Amino acid sequence: MFSRTCYFIKEAIANIFNHGIMSFVTTFTIICCLIIMGSCCLLALNVQQIITELEAENQMVAFIDEAMSDEEARGLEQQLLAVENVAQVRFVTREEAMVNFLDRYEDNSLFEDVDSSVFRNRYLIYLDDIALMEQTQNDLAGIYGVAKINALLKVANGFVTLRNILGIVALAIFVVLFLISIILMNSTMKAATFNRRTEISIMRMVGARNSFIRWPFVLEGMLIGLFAALCAFLLQWGGYNLLAENISGALSFITVIPFENMLIPVLIAFGVIGIIEGVFGSLGAVKRYLRV
Amino acid sequence: MITMKNVRKSYDNGADALRGINLEVEDGEFVFIVGPSGSGKSTLTKILTGEIGCTDGEVMVNGFDLDRMRPSKLYKLRRTLGIIFQDFRLIENKTVYQNIEFAMRVLGVKPKKIKPRIKYVLELVGLQDKINCMPNELSGGEQQRVAIARALANNPRLIIADEPTGNIDPELSRELMALLVEINKKGTTILVVTHEEELVNEFTNRVVVINHGEVVRDGTGGYYGNV
Numbered sequence: 404m405f406s407r408t409c410y411f412i413k414e415a416i417a418n419i420f421n422h423g424i425m426s427f428v429t430t431f432t433i434i435c436c437l438i439i440m441g442s443c444c445l446l447a448l449n450v451q452q453i454i455t456e457l458e459a460e461n462q463m464v465a466f467i468d469e470a471m472s473d474e475e476a477r478g479l480e481q482q483l484l485a486v487e488n489v490a491q492v493r494f495v496t497r498e499e500a501m502v503n504f505l506d507r508y509e510d511n512s513l514f515e516d517v518d519s520s521v522f523r524n525r526y527l528i529y530l531d532d533i534a535l536m537e538q539t540q541n542d543l544a545g546i547y548g549v550a551k552i553n554a555l556l557k558v559a560n561g562f563v564t565l566r567n568i569l570g571i572v573a574l575a576i577f578v579v580l581f582l583i584s585i586i587l588m589n590s591t592m593k594a595a596t597f598n599r600r601t602e603i604s605i606m607r608m609v610g611a612r613n614s615f616i617r618w619p620f621v622l623e624g625m626l627i628g629l630f631a632a633l634c635a636f637l638l639q640w641g642g643y644n645l646l647a648e649n650i651s652g653a654l655s656f657i658t659v660i661p662f663e664n665m666l667i668p669v670l671i672a673f674g675v676i677g678i679i680e681g682v683f684g685s686l687g688a689v690k691r692y693l694r695v
Numbered sequence: 696m697i698t699m700k701n702v703r704k705s706y707d708n709g710a711d712a713l714r715g716i717n718l719e720v721e722d723g724e725f726v727f728i729v730g731p732s733g734s735g736k737s738t739l740t741k742i743l744t745g746e747i748g749c750t751d752g753e754v755m756v757n758g759f760d761l762d763r764m765r766p767s768k769l770y771k772l773r774r775t776l777g778i779i780f781q782d783f784r785l786i787e788n789k790t791v792y793q794n795i796e797f798a799m800r801v802l803g804v805k806p807k808k809i810k811p812r813i814k815y816v817l818e819l820v821g822l823q824d825k826i827n828c829m830p831n832e833l834s835g836g837e838q839q840r841v842a843i844a845r846a847l848a849n850n851p852r853l854i855i856a857d858e859p860t861g862n863i864d865p866e867l868s869r870e871l872m873a874l875l876v877e878i879n880k881k882g883t884t885i886l887v888v889t890h891e892e893e894l895v896n897e898f899t900n901r902v903v904v905i906n907h908g909e910v911v912r913d914g915t916g917g918y919y920g921n922v
Contacts, residue, residue, distance in 0.1 A: 609845070
């Protein structure tokens with residue numbers, strides 16, 4: 404068993420070099436496919452990140468019953484934080500609320516006589532997931548001392564819809580690109596295998612089982628896929644950082660996710676997709692020659 | 696060893712390549728299958744090696760009923776055969792040693808048994824000094840002898856040689872045929888498919904003549920028999 408495995412590995416490596424040009428073409432194809440898919444995913448992730456940042460701005464305001472003293476109002480903080488989906492709360496005093504109110508108007512002379520006592524103490528409430536905003540609003544409303552909750556449900560729902568659509572579009576693009584790359588890979592491997600049909604027919608004629616013929620091809624595809632994945636990963640890393648630097652310089656309001664934060668997931672994804680493409684491309688290509 | 700009963704083969708284009716072939720080859724025999732181009736020799740060889748199926752009739756080779764064999768199980772039949780082709784069919788990027796080793800690996804022969812066996816078969820075909828050569832470094836005759844060595848490597852019960860001398864000169868052809876006769880003397884059944892009259896006439900073995908997909912003569916005495 405061990406000897407056979409070693410033989411297959413030896414054969415696979417030898418075949419990669421014996422069919423150097425086709426190995427190069429196959430590797431190049433996988434690299435291109437991975438970089439296209441990777442770029443699409445990284446773009447989607449960054450857009451998601453921007454949406455998430457915008458979502459975070461969409462906080463709720465919980466107005467505290469004016470009958471409660473400032474101390475009592477401050478005392479509600481822990482209760483509010485204990486509500487599920489509440490990420491963070493910030494207490495805003497009546498005075499602060501008045502300043503914020505007046506700041507909205509250029510000419511605030513009209514409000515000179517307004518006293519801060521007409522404003523309610525309030526909490527700004529930030530959520531973990533704005534999709535659950537309505538439920539959280541109901542939960543918060545049930546807390547004793549909370550008089551009213553202001554929540555921009557329509558805006559929140561708009562963000563949720565946008566996020567969902569983006570997710571579906573990104574997934575669809577990924578699936579289409581993945582299928583295209585499998586087809587591309589298969590065609591490349593077919594061309595590569597066409598040169599080796601005599602070799603396969605000889606294997607069949609000397610009594611090789613289909614699995615015996617397939618294994619070196621599978622291993623070859625796997626090795627090529629892995630190598631291509633590594634190359635694609637390095638190119639993607641370099642290209643992404645170059646682009647990120649330019650974007651950050653030109654559009655400072657956009658936060659680009661540092662590639663280093665996604666290093667391991669991207670490496671794993673590239674490795675897995677590279678291997679899948681290599682292996683299935685090889686299997687599909689060799690299949691037609693195994694019938695005789 | 697080989698039994699063919701009323702074997703017919705029609706291709707999709709309507710051509711009847713074989714029209715009721717009956718053939719029996721016993722263990723240890725050396726048989727020439729001869730006939731002009733288009734007589735059905737190649738079709739017969741392909742049926743015997745399982746490359747194609749017959750349209751009608753029964754074919755038994757080394758105990759395998761080819762009619763009932765699924766394509767995925769054909770390897771079982773082929774492991775009992777040694778097949779030699781006109782175009783040698785050596786793997787170009789493998790050395791002589793590796794070409795023979797490959798055929799043995801297929802059968803799962805233990806690595807320590809592979810090297811001595813390869814040396815033995817190469818000595819048998821007189822190519823022991825070419826063990827590390829690539830096929831393109833060998834002459835046509837030498838390449839065919841490597842193919843014979845490969846066919847012999849797994850000690851097959853039956854060797855089927857399809858036009859084995861088709862790509863080599865007449866002098867080498869005689870040597871090659873003599874080699875096959877020697878191998879046959881050691882007990883291996885040999886079926887040689889050829890259209891080379893002169894070559895066949897030099898040997899006294901059984902000759903089966905096929906023409907228009909039918910056996911027109913089966914006996915000894917060269918291509919035309921003792922006329």
